[in-house]
Amino acid sequence: MPRKRRYKFNPETLAYELHKIPAKVRLSRNFLLFLLTVALSLGYYAIYSEYFKLESPxxxxxxxxxxxxxxxxxxxxxxxxxxxxxxxxxxxxxxxxxxxxxxxxxxxxxxxxxxxxxxxxxxxxxxxxxxxxxxxxxxxxxxxxxxxxxxxxxxxxxxxxxxxxxxxxxxVPAIPPVDITSPKIRFSSSFGYRPDPFNGVYRMHNGIDISGKQGDPVYVTGNGKVVEIGYDFFGYGNFIIVDHGFGYKTRYAHLKNALISMGRMVVRGEQIGLMGNTGRSRGPHLHYEVIYRNRPVNPLNYYNRDIGAEEFRALVSPRG
Ligand SMILES: [Zn+2]
Known part of the structure; x- marks a missing residue:
């Protein structure tokens, strides 16, 4: 497209002359126009969002x-x-x-x-x-x-x-080792310090004594393994030691004799011996010990002293 020409009257020469706008002036005009556009847009946005607090949908x-x-x-x-x-x-x-x-x-x-x-x-x-x-x-x-x-x-x-x-x-040794519900059985000595029945010297009793008659059944009080069957003339007489595991052992002493063999696995309530009067003993009785982690503890803490006759019979299996 041909550029439109502008003519301007010159009063000095009294003639129309081609009018030329300098490039510099044209550029600065365009720049001003651009600035105006930007300012208007910014103003519009500012008023829309800030003044009216509006957001786009x-x-x-x-x-x-x-x-x-x-x-x-x-x-x-x-x-x-x-x-x-x-x-x-x-x-x-x-x-x-x-x-x-x-x-x-x-x-x-x-x-x-x-x-x-x-x-x-x-x-x-x-x-x-x-x-x-x-x-x-x-x-x-x-x-x-x-x-x-x-x-x-x-x-x-x-x-x-x-x-x-x-x-x-x-x-765990949790039942009485003899039939404490029988009227002929009686508790004769407790655990702890006591005067020695032979010489009256005050000393530790590592177990309990339960008196009865020769040959009364003695029962193992928890599952375990027979680890010792021995004879001690001046002390325990005929005795059995059962290892129950979990740190527990029990000893049955002054027996007339043992009815099981060394190394046997035994089940709670199984008859393992007969009450006797062997070793350091005055009359038939069972000396019973509970040993926990190699220390004697009070066996009475491990079984129910008020157990009924029927309940006890259900727990044990006598021989013969
Ligand atoms: Zn004793």
Whole structure:
């Protein structure tokens, strides 16, 4: 397209002359126009968003969605907190009930909190703000996962011991070694310091004495293995030692004789000997010891003294 020519009247020459606008002037005019456009646009945007506080419809929809998600996350975190409460209750029971029952040490809170810097760390759940809610949700999930994992490992340990506890319950010396429900049997001497029946010297009695008559049945008081059958003229006379495992042994002394052989496995209530008067003894009686971790303990703490006749007969199996 040919450029439009402009003519201007020159009063000096009295003629029309071609009018030329210098390039410099044209450039600066265009630049001013550009500046004006930018200023207008900025002004329009500023008034629209700042003065009227308006957002574009797309922005509004996005903000609504984000608010919705934040609400859901907040709900999730509340659920996490509830789960955490249950977990803490489990941890307490584990530490103060389950583990001690089987003689296990409690798991220190530092260990339970390992990897996330402390148990109290979880309390921030109670006062969270919206910023960073997603990363905190992920973190909470991580904490719960680790805690639950540790707890389940602890329960596995307890479970293993609980399985053995069945066996422990069968092996612990837990019944009277003779029929204490019989009227002819009587308790004649207790555990602990007492004057010696022979010379009156005050000394330790490592077991209990139960008097009866020659040949009364003597029963093993827990499952175990016969580890010693001996004779001690100046002391126990004929005696048997049974090892029950779990640190427990029992001794049956002054027997007329043993009815089992060395190394035999025996079952609670099985008759293993006959009451006698051998060794250092004045009249037929059984001297019975419970030894726990190589130390004599009071056998009376291990069986029910008020056991009924029928109950006792159900527990033992006499010979013949
Ligand atoms: Zn004794």
């Amino acid at each position: 797309k922005m509004i929809s996005l903000m609504r969605k984000s608010e919705d998600l934040a609400n859901k996350l907040e709900l999730m975190n509340k659920r996490f907190e509830e789960i955490n409460h249950s977990l803490v209750a489990l941890e307490m029971r584990d530490n103060y009930v389950y583990r001690p029952v089987f003689g296990m040490e409690e798991i220190p809170s530092e260990v339970r909190a390992a990897g996330f810097g402390g148990v109290d760390r979880y309390s921030y759940l109670k006062s969270f703000d919206r910023s960073g809610i997603l990363s905190r949700t992920a973190e909470n999930m991580d904490i719960l996962y680790k805690k639950a994992f540790l707890q389940s490992k602890s329960f596995d340990e307890v479970n293993t011991l609980a399985k053995n506890a069945d066996e422990l319950a069968l092996c």
